[in-house]
Amino acid sequence: MKKIVAFESAEEGALYEPLISRMMNRLEAYRKFLEKKFRLTTCPKGVIWTSSELATEFFSSIPIPAYAREDFIYITPDLNAWQELMLRQLEDKDLPEVRAYYEQFSEDDLFEILAHELTHYIDLFVDEFDDDRTDSIWFEEGMCFYLPRKYGFSENYFKKITEIEGKLAEAFSREYAHRSLDDFGSESYQSSLSSIMFDYWRSYLTVFSLVQRVGGDEQKLFSLYLEWDRTGRQTSLTKYFSIHG
Template sequence: MKQIYAFEKVDEYAKYQNIIEKFGKKLKEYQRILEENYSLSEMPKAIMWTTEELATTILSTIPIPAYTNKDIIYMSPDLPAWRQLFMKQLDGKALPHIRNFYENYSENHLMTILAHELTHHSDLFIDEFEDDRGDSIWFEEGMCQYLPRKLLLTEEEFEEITNVEMALVEVFNEKYGISPLDEFGSNSYEGSLSSIMYDYWRSYLAVKFLVEVRANNDIDMIFGEYQKWHKEGRKLPLTEYFELN
């Protein structure tokens, strides 16, 4: 996988060189786990490292500076910019404990965002990037959140971000709770940042529940049911199939 650097100035690359190299090594280790256990057979062609500004205004209009476009992962390694972005998703609400978490958002957590993008390339997911992916995107996005966090974070870090996102779902439920999870993806990246992230939080928590509670930590069972749902013709919405309603 090639490493491409899209920075306007040489000193910007120098500023992020250390974290880029660290993340590159960690991603290779994570890649090996996916290849051995989660059907990663074809890698993306490249990672394009860039700034938040270029990622969200020039290279794309997606408001989150980490995404996959066909065979290329785009990623900003700018940790302070990520912290500011996550503060913005709180819509000005006080939430001191959650603010403290995002003010100190760590490199380990940022690494899981990069790993999230690589996880999308697993053959265990049914839909391709060019597909409409309208009725089960929540499962893929939730699993791409869950796997990197479960595999790369410490138990304490995993529990902390889970508690933060559970609290955020409760905070924003009254505002956004009417939207069914199966509709995640129908208006991707439209609306406020909190409305976009609300679906990511819910998807992660739904997948975590399926794996750890419903399947007693048997992740293969959950992937098997997901693929069975597809092979049988997607007769029910996936949340209904999994009896999440």
Template structure:
């Protein structure tokens, strides 16, 4: 993968060079593990480093400055902007411990976001980038967070981010939780930042439960069930299929 820089000033490129090189270097070992264990057969052509503003207003209209397509991963390396973004998703709710967590959001957590985008390129996911991806996007998005968090974070970091997102799901359930996980799709990205992130939080938590509680920690068993659902014609919503399979 090549590193490509798209900023409005030379000074921005220079100021982010250290963190982009660090993230790129750390991603390499994770990429090798995906290749060996999780069917990453064709990596994207490059990482397109850019600013939060350009990522969300020029290259995309999604309010999250990290996304991927068939050829490129787009991502802002500005950790301070990520911290402010995550604090804004709290919508002014007073949760001092969660706010403190996001105020000190680490480069290791930022690496997980980058690794999340790379994980989308695994051939274990059944829908192509051009597909509508409306009936199982929660599984792919949740797994794309679960895998890098489980692999790249320490046990303390993993427990901490899981606790934060579990609490956020509880806080915003009445406001944003009135639809099935199976409805997570293209229309989800037309909501507010928090409504979008709500579906990411609970997708991650749903996959974590599948792997750790239902499949005794065996990620590959969960993928096998997912492929079975596809081969049988997707006759049930994926949430119902998994429930039936793991009863």
């Protein structure tokens, strides 16, 4: 994959060059893991590293400065911008442990987001980038969180981020839990930041629970998911997996 640096000044790009190089080296190792274990056969042409402003206002209108398109991953390396976004999602909730966690937003957290975007390219997902992607996107998004967290970091990191997002989902459940997971994707970026992120937290936590249900065997869970698609999606994916709430 190519490393493409797209900032408004050469000086800004140079400032992030060491961090970007470290991220790309880690991504190469994760790419090899996905190729070996989870059917990654076609990678994006490159990663476009840019500012948060350009990512959310120039290249796209998505309010989160990391996303995958058919040919490229777009992401900002600005740790301060990520920290500000992660804290803003808390709104007025009194969550001191969660706040303290995101106040220490690190390179590991940035790499997790980058690895998440690459995971979207594995062949095990049934929807393509140009599909409507509305009736099962929660499974793909949840798995794109799960795999990097499970296999790209320590057990302590995996447990901690699961705990943090569990607290977030619980804190915002009164506002948003009435929505169906199957609707994730229909209007994902047209609400508040906490509303957007709630769908991501819940998708990850649901996939985490499903993996536990099949004894920790992600391949078995993928097989069930693919069978749902092969048999014509005769019911919603949440009903297929007997997910309640």
